[in-house]
Amino acid sequence: MQTRIRDLLERAQKPLSAYDVIDALREHGRVAPPTVYRALQKLIDEGLAHRLETRNAYVACRDEGHACGHRHRAGFMICRACGRTLEFGDAEIESLLSRAAARSGFSAERVAIEIQGLCASCAEEDASSADAEQGGP
Numbered sequence: 001m002q003t004r005i006r007d008l009l010e011r012a013q014k015p016l017s018a019y020d021v022i023d024a025l026r027e028h029g030r031v032a033p034p035t036v037y038r039a040l041q042k043l044i045d046e047g048l049a050h051r052l053e054t055r056n057a058y059v060a061c062r063d064e065g066h067a068c069g070h071r072h073r074a075g076f077m078i079c080r081a082c083g084r085t086l087e088f089g090d091a092e093i094e095s096l097l098s099r100a101a102a103r104s105g106f107s108a109e110r111v112a113i114e115i116q117g118l119c120a121s122c123a124e125e126d127a128s129s130a131d132a133e134q135g136g137p
């Protein structure tokens with residue numbers, strides 16, 4: 001089950017909600033939602049997938065070698081047009097945020113950075129369609 005879900009997430013070009021996963025698995029027979037939730041949680045625990053808080057959706061970890069173990073430091077850039085999700089980890093940002101938290105006497109346990117916007121190819125398309133609108137006779 002876990003492997004099937006991981007394959008699904010990896011093939012998907014955008015974040016999938018638990019419902020999306022359940023629906024996709026249903027094509028192959030009955031699935032119990034609690035089993036899916038458990039498998040998703042396991043993938044997250046193992047660092048093979050991440051949950052996007054702002055979207056309540058899941059993405060496969062694209063980090064090379066999964067050396068991340070970065071439940072603390074995963075950041076995501078989510079394209080609002082095509083849904084493509086890019087992952088980044090940055091020690092500098094992480095320590096900056098931890099320092100900011102520490103200054104307030106706050107013990108940070110988890111930091112989630114989610115940036116919404118347009119990916120490079122969608123931004124390009126956006127720019128070229130804007131050009132087309134401005135052009136003409």
Ligand SMILES: [Zn+2]
Nearest residue numbers: 061062063068
């Ligand atoms: Zn990752």
Ligand SMILES: [Zn+2]
Nearest residue numbers: 079082119122
């Ligand atoms: Zn895009």
